[in-house]
Amino acid sequence: MSEINALDPQQYIIKNEPFYRPVSDEVELFESAYASRMPMMLKGPTGCGKSRFVEYMAHKLNKPLITVACNEDMTASDLVGRFLIDINGTKWQDGPLTVAARIGAICYLDEVVEARQDTTVVIHPLTDHRRVLPLDKKGELVEAHPDFQLVISYNPGYQSMMKDLKQSTKQRFGGFSFDYPAEQIEAEIIAKEADVEMSIAEKLVQIAQRSRNLKGHGLDEGISTRLLVYAGQLIGKGVSPNKACRMALITPLTDDLDILDTLMTTVETFFEE
Template identity: 65%
Template structure:
């Protein structure tokens, strides 16, 4: 099983540009094995940040994208039938706690609240995970850390962490980088030149000004990278921006027209 956990090691350094003191703060939290919350808009770099941290620490990173259908068994594990009969299979949280990985629960507020309560014993001084179905009590490996993320822009009464859960964590706020840093990221990740990257970032900045005025969320850094890669491969800027940026984030014709106007302002008619 140790070989299995090593499959979650990140071998090559992920490209990540710090925007403040977030790396040093997280490293300090890891030394205390403090559970952490990463808060920020979609596509702003939370997952890449965790990949970079796991590489820097040389610790396995087990990521689970949470959803409203996720059950407790999806987290901790279940009995399954195979050729040898009924066999227990650890879930991602159990695997991380047992063997000392970082467990990253992405968009944790999408999971049902009764499911997230399972993490409580792991996020206080006990650092234990009861497996009731198996009759086992796991004491978390010394290297284990739990990290969760969510987008505060999509919070609601029905989709939020309970206070009893939030207060068990430290938290870092993530935002889209400033224009110069974001342009560098787009250049590096997509392969376009500085001029194209700066224009894409300008369009994204305009779109983010529409948040709450027709858009739930502006164009993300991830979308800029996709558009840049299309342009690098010979797709026209207008077509690339439509495919990767302006059409995915809204179905509203008037908002799409406004976004197209931003594209024209930067790339011309």
């Protein structure tokens, strides 16, 4: 990607409105946070709609969105940029955080706790009154565009002493706590996203509820809304509900044979064949 193209905000605009079903007043609150460019932190379990919410808000605000999937191998250079060597010599290439700061995008760092702590500290100058990003290797101080906003997310269920945000990082953000939606709302989401009948969606949600009761009793996480959508899509393609649930809900969740049997029995309770 050339630098000229990378700095074109239009390529980061979400053209089609993502489906998002508000569960409370989070849309209005995020709009207020964006109006003051407050950095925001989204906390919640896997597959509960955090990323979809950010996409929806970026579209609603008509702002470019640059998403970074954080991982334990990610370095500060992966975020801010690095010098590259080509046939013409050495040139600087901005990282996604720098591009977002230059063009006034919403920069979304997904699962930020997966990144090393020495990497996440580079966001500090962008998340206080300074709103700047030092590019030490290049000798440049990037002043964030007036429209720039930083949003991070993580799953508190996976926190540990080795994988947690420092207080010096946490206290730079406003925050939302996400969870799986109420049963009826979640069923509406499944029916819409997977294009299945409400009766099927409601059964899938009931199966998920049973699995979530096993969190801490054999499961690290219950069945997510995302996986329910996958199961619904398979059912919509003509796959039998039992096979769809085994493929999309149960097999990805655990390797424990007893838990597998328990979950499969639950599926058979709701989808008799």
